[in-house]
Amino acid sequence: MKKTEPLHAIFDTPMYRRSFLLGSMALTLAACGGGGGNSGNAPPPSQLAATIRFSQTNSGALLDSNYAGLSYEKTRINLFNPSNTNLINLFQLLGNNILRLGGNSTDETSLNGQILGTTAINQSQLSNLSAFLQATGWKALYGINLAGSNQAPNLTNAQQEAQAVATALGSSLIGFEIGNEPDLYVSERGYRPSGWGYSNFLSEWNSLANAIQTATPAIPLTGPASSYNYKQFTDPFAHDAGNSISTLTHHYYIANGQDPASTISRMLQPDPHLTTILQSVTQSASAAGVGFRMAECNSFYDGGSAGVSNSYASALWVLDYLFTCAMSQCQGVNLHGGGGSTYSALTDNGTNITSVNPLFYGIMLFSLAAQGRAYHVDLSVNDPSANFTAYGVSRNDGGQNILIINKDSSRVSQTTVQFASNIRNVRQWTLSGSSLNSLTGTRLNGAPISINGSLSNAPSSLSTNSGSIAINVPPITAILLQSA
Template sequence: MLSPLYITVFSFLLSLPFVSAVTLYTIPGPAATGTANPAFQTAICIGAVPCDGSQLTPTPNPGNITTAINIQLTDGGYPGLGIPVSGNFLGFSIELSVANQLFGNTGTQLNPIFLNLLANIETRAGRILIRVGGNSQESATIIPGGLPNGTAVEKITFSSDKTATPTLLLSPNLIYAMGNISNLVNVQWFLGVPFNDTSNPRTTLAEIAQHVLGDRLVGLQLGNEPDLYTINGLRPPTYTPDQFTADWGTVLQDYSSDSKVLNSSMFVGPSVCCGLDTGWTPEDVWNTGFLTDYADQLAWISVEHYPTNNCNDTGILDPEVLMPQLYMNHSAVVQLSAPYLNTSQIALTLNKPFIMFETNTASCGGFSGLSDSFISAMWAVDYALSMASFNFTNALLHVGGQSDYYNPFTPPTTNQSSYRQWSIGPTFYSTLVIAESLGSSNLSQVVDLQLNSNNDLTPGYAIYEQGTAQRVVLFNYLTDPSGASDYTAYISVGGNETGQANSTPASISVKLLLAPSATDKWNTTWAGQTFGGPFASDGRITGSEQIIEITCDQPNNVCAVQVPAPAVAVVFLSQSSLQESQGTATATFQTTVATGTINTVSIDPSVLATSNGRGGQSFLGLGSTSPGSSDGLKITPYNALIACFLIMFFNALTLLSR
């Protein structure tokens, strides 16, 4: 008799369509100041996001933009400064189901392009925060003995809800890969652990991760977007914040009583996402006693939020309409951050870091023409600095699969990796801009200057360290190649009407984040450097760095900075602030594959022979969505073997279909 798992997976395989056509697209070239392999300029695409040439119309000048903006800074600080934050403020949230596509599919063969991308941030910020998790963490199960062919992640079934989340089998190789990455680049990890069945919490993943990663594992996320559990079929329709708090405590007890879990006080929560729309607010969870009950086990306070969604559950949204409403609109950015001010104060009182654990332009992959254009880079910088001014300590940009428009970086499909490189999205440039804007001192405090009478198209921020103004970040969301919409910012430090001595520097340095228009897709540059066009990057930024040196008018106490339309300008008010933020060599990993010689992580075999929490080697019930029950299908060693056979069968079908 066939097992339920065999029937489920086999039925899914039969439902898959075959690819019957290949379309030839002409791909735009890279940024004018960068370089790219000409072989990547024309390529065969099968629905690949980098080949989507859709482009929106930039917002025109409304006619009321002031071309001269005065900025008066003071010594000794500035009213409204946020808490001290570091250059690694922006990190990445990587969906668990695609992590192996980015890291490499085994624990010892790492993807050098991914390492190069991370090295760009490390040289500027000192370290990188990466979360591995998402919707796919909830029903994932790690197989201690590994998966066939040394693979790290296998997808078994797909949910029928709007997220189309796969059920995953994981190998310890995924954790080995994370450990080996951290041996080469200074990455600190968050890991999402299962939460779909409170009677079988499956603590094995945490056991292995803690043993392998050690202090490079900084948090375990227990529960991902619990306010969407009813929509996603993980809990009954009547599920409440009180029930979530009770479930959290039930599963937490299993971790606390598991002798192979080395640290049961490193959890991340509550990770609610949608209280600004239709879900729970953090306060809904705080009112259940969550913080009172679990303050000792909670290492990070987390929320997740996107400005909107492209999940088609509320009808098709038009990015052309959304662009001026949500993304070229500083007030809309502030409205994303402001509702969390109360929670940020609670986090400060408890001395807990407060993190935006998952965000990007729009959930369910973002929008064509918006999430993959220059506007998303400017928006991400604006949003990150806004969050910092509202006392967030970090924020993570989500990274999904091949069909997601918002990805900071996207590898080619496996069968194209031999002749294609990676496509670097606009928001990856944002992480570099933020790293340099905040520097590596861990002392940067951000304040929204409400520039130009708080005009939504020309926002700006000041960044202080220990009471001294170090940097200014200026935005121009408009697109105008004529130069008529450029503006000049006149920056003064002290003097004038402040009652302080004139402290304006003799000279300043400026770096520009540029593109020909706000909706351009492949011509973004940061200080004249680029990652090139689609399928063109090996993870190293190319071109000569361009730093604009400006002599200030000290007698008149002013430095004049021109901000093109469109652009983000980062103004360094001293040579020390520039040097603190400066990236150095990033050509770190140039080989095709980093091999097993770097496999320096290991794990005690006794951990692999884990009890796996409650349930022993029978693993968990993947089908149960009711709290406290486990009556769904089981993954036994027999079923796992059949599942692996079917996975290989599916791979063969895929090859035949091409």
């Protein structure tokens, strides 16, 4: 089976214009969540003082607006049509990005319902999806049923659906994802009998991959879209199927959203397990000569944690999460949501958008920052336990961006930022909310993002002193500074 072109190579072509090779480096200070000990019994300072210097060492990879895309259940395909102008406008705020259609419903759908008991995907829906993608400038990663029926994959559906999707979407299609979370096929989905494991999955995946490549040889394949088991599924898949895929995919959630321990405090703490996953999977992808994308992720699984995943705190969490992924050379992520699920960046009623949630604000601010090569920043704070992080980006146009996140609930940070000495003016974008647990009232530059995709307030302009600027960063606030 011929190996397809890597997704980043496709984006580098004139047809796609944007690079898919993404990444970041940043210094994360101490443990988020505000916990930590001061030396001795001295009380923490009543006000934070921080200095940030843009570093010219320890560079990361390239960032672009297509780094932080969205993921939806495949059965929500009706949402994506050219008449949904509000959704089109909101998508455009995130730049030319990537929509992943997949989730659990990947294995619960088929073309025209030809797999018994599945939801039908028809030509009209594919045509509307194509028009939506053209209107937004987004591309699609599209999931195809691996589970099939009677505990066996359906090769006919895979081949016919791949052909129909490729024909309908044309250049807007950048890859197929075969199946969803195969490491749960036995334990949670009941798709396969006890004893079925990775070797069985690989055999079935290869069968569908061959069928799809026969029908659509020019479309890249991705996988394995594992839920959690990177050791026994994702890493070995990179080795065994690296010649057949362009991008290795894995999923990530902090924990179960229905667990009472899934709190704001936990969400805002660095997750050591995420670091372990990223280190292992990015190494596997590199060894196989392919990219790696966290193709489905969010704060807490099972729809999210109510009052947490949909709180203002999620906007601050996602900024750190995205840069953490980028630091490990993960080439992009797709944040899952849709419908009324608690963790959705945008909620909808199946036809129209019903709310713009705090998470969307965080994704948008990241997309504004993601304009070039990421760099480590030198960060110093007077309280070592402070919940304070910063990240830098050296822009493609020669400018510099610095993102500052103060997650402390009560203390202002007097912050001195040092850009290159020749930078005289900067633009300031400010993300704010009334409290970490507030569900409404998130603001960007003091104004909400309207449900029709409009944002009324422009960034403010500030002057520097030979590249140096002093600003106060309020509690629970993120500020993006862009050299003008």
